Amino acid sequence: MENVKALIFDVFGTLVDWRTSIARETKAILGPLGHQLDWPAFADAWRAEYDPAMQEVRSGKIPFCKLDVLHRRNLDVVLGRNGITLDEPTARHLNLAWHRLDAWPDTSPGLKRLKRKFMIAPCSNGNISLMVGLARRNDLPWDAILGSEIAHDFKPKARVYLAACEALDLPPNEVMMVAAHPRDLAHAASNGLRTGFIFRADEFGPGKSGKPPTEPVDVSSTSVEDLAGKLGA
C-alpha cells in the first residue's frame, strides 16, 4: 500500500448523487411543461438503460461513442415510454443534466486532502466534457480526466483501468481504484490495481444500497474524507 501513487475514481454514485440530481433536473425541465411524474422513478428508469447501452459497445455491437450519446438514446426511450415528446433544444438540455449532478458533501474536501499525497483522476464511464462539468460545478481538483473516453471502451472492460494506469506511467499495483460498487473494484483488482471501497447507502434511494463488498478490498471507508484519513492524507 505504501507504493500507491495515484487514486482513480468511479464517479456516478461514488462521488456524485446522480439519483437526486437527475430527479431534480427532470422535474425542473418537464414539470413546467405540464408533466407529472414520479421523478426519482424517472431517474431510476433512465439509469436502468445505462448498463445495457454500454454493453452494446463492450460487446462490439456498436463502436465506442461518448456516454452523452448513449444517455440521449436512453432518454428518448424513457421519454417515449412516458408518452413525452420534447423539442430538440429541451431534449438536449435535459440530456446534459448528467453534467449538472451534485457531489456528496464529503467529495470535494476529501479529494483536496487526497491530492496533497496522491495523483487523483476520475476513471468513469462518463466522457471528458461531462467530467469537466461535474468538476467545475462541485470543485473537484482533478490532476487529469481519465476513463472511458481515453480508453475508447467502458468499464468493467480491462482496457479502461489499464489505460488510466498507462496515462500516469504507473504499473497497476501503484494505482488504487476507488468505487462504491463491488463489481467495479473486483474488475480493477483482477487487472492488478489496488481497491478502495466507499459505502454509499443512499445511492439508489435512502438507505437502499451499499451492501459491503463481497470481494475483499484493500481499504473500506464511509466517505472520501474517511478514505483520506485511512490513507494518511
Add this chain to the structure above:
Amino acid sequence: MENVKALIFDVFGTLVDWRTSIARETKAILGPLGHQLDWPAFADAWRAEYDPAMQEVRSGKIPFCKLDVLHRRNLDVVLGRNGITLDEPTARHLNLAWHRLDAWPDTSPGLKRLKRKFMIAPCSNGNISLMVGLARRNDLPWDAILGSEIAHDFKPKARVYLAACEALDLPPNEVMMVAAHPRDLAHAASNGLRTGFIFRADEFGPGKSGKPPTEPVDVSSTSVEDLAGKLGA
C-alpha cells in the same frame, strides 16, 4: 470573441521556461558525475531534436508514442554527441526533467483568473503524465489534460487541435488556442480556432525570441495575467 468558452494552451515556452529548467536539471544531475558542459547549450541541443523527432510521427514513418519516448531517444543522441554514457536509472531521471520544468511567474495566477470564466486545458505535444507533473509542481488548475496523447498525433497536425475541441463538445470557433509561437497559432486558426498570442522574449535565452506574430491573432498579450485582463477574466 464573446462566443469563446474554452482556452487551450501551448505549454513549452508559453507557460513554462523549459530552457532554464532543463539547464538547471542537467547541471544538477551531470555536474556531480564530473561533466562540465555549457548547460543552456545542452538544453538547446536537446530541444533542437524535438521537432524532427515528432516529424517522424506526423509523417507516418513511426507510430505515435508519448513525447517522453521521443525525449529519451533525443537525450541519448545528445549525450552520445558529448561522449557521455549514463546508467539506466540516471538517464531515466534526467529524461523526466521535462516533468520538472518551472512555470513563468505569471502562469499560475493568470490561469486561476481565466478558469473563473473559461474552461482551460493544455493542448501540448507533451504526454498526460508530463502535463500532470508540471501542473502539480506549478499549481496549474487545469479542467482537463488534452493535447497529443488524446489525439495520437503531434501539433501542428489538425487532429490535435480538433480533438481538444471535440473533447470539450465545442466547435472550433468557441475555442481559443494560446501560444507564444506564431506557427502554432496559424495552424489553429486554419482549423477554425480563435488565437491568443503571449510574447515570451526569453524562451530561447534572455531577449532572444518573441518576434510578434506575422499572422494576425485575435488577442496579443505579454503574459497569462495580461491575457486574462484582455479577456475580461
